[in-house]
Amino acid sequence: MIDIRKFVDLSALQSIQDQFSEATGLAAIAVDTEGKYITKGSNFTDFCMNYTRNSEEGVKRCETCDKDGRGTYFCHAGLMDFSSDIVIKGEKVGAIIGGQVLPAQPDEEKFRSIARELGINEEEYINALRKVPVRPETTIKAAAQMLGSIVNQLVNLEYIQAISGKRDSVLDSEIDSIKNSLNEVTAKTHDLQKVASMENILSINASIEAARAGEAGVGFAVVAREFGEISKSSGEVYERIHELVADIQKSVRNLTEIV
Structure with missing residues (x-):
């Protein structure tokens, strides 16, 4: 199994990820094949990190989304997320995941219902929701594809350089x-x-x-x-x-x- 940590310049990967999040407003983080973080999270929202994932039921649902999500998709809490596999020679070595954005202005009553399901204070949850970036769905999909492509190019280039040096x-x-x-x-x-x-x-x-x-x-x-x-x-x-x-x-x- 290829261990991405052994050859990738993690500081370069972090820089690309941070710049992406700064430019698009989307959250992003890189993980290995076991879902363990490779980079630090960029532009993570309070709505997700301090509320949804901070509840016992919420974190279970988030972990399921992280594991099963592919491409661009709606998470259990109603936000749009994305997951792009990092692939070397046909083998998945990790993924770049993120999102935590809305494709349109939210239906607050729907999110109040989610807050009650997760045992989260409704007013605090809605206040955090109002700070979530709103981006057109087409923009979200295009940005996610762009980040996935850039990360894959970086990782494959550094893998080739590492292998060439070893050879x-x-x-x-x-x-x-x-x-x-x-x-x-x-x-x-x-x-x-x-x-x-x-x-x-x-x-x-x-x-x-x-x-x-x-x-x-x-x-x-x-x-x-x-x-x-x-x-x-x-x-x-x-x-x-x-x-x-x-x-x-x-x-x-x-x-x-x-x-």
Whole structure:
């Protein structure tokens, strides 16, 4: 599961959220997949926070709305709210929620009824209601979509940057590992080449001694000749390994320069 807190600049997200609320009058806050707050609330109303959510029944209904609400919708108390998922690679990693506004002048009698249901003082509730911003429904929907789009762009950009940085680190580590392995292979190849050279010298010496022995050394001469062929083949193989290692080292250097 992607943890949004590990890579998002929360101060930048908070700034965008605050500016949005200042410009539109809508409340806003970011939450993770469990509904826990990622940012501090912007432009939250007394009507919602100090009255509706401050009652036992009211907070239960609000939590249900927060959990089930999608897009732009009316909350249980009659205000318009919104919820826009924050998505990375098809996975929901959080949401930007808010609203707490009215699409038109409220029917105060209806809200008095809600106050009685929630056990809230009617007059205080209505006074708080009168301070709730009123915005056209089309404006509310457009603003919510705009905020959702901006937040998603920010989060996805920072996720890509975080992943790219991690991949670069891993790539650098792997390149260093390859270099070390190639250096070791090169050293071992040189050692084997030395052995092949010594084998070739021994083969030549054996052939000379076989020639001195005449007929008695014929069988020994055959063995010495075969030993020499093997030595020659081994030297060619070791030389080819050395060439291949050099090619790989060149490729690694080119890759390093690109990265």
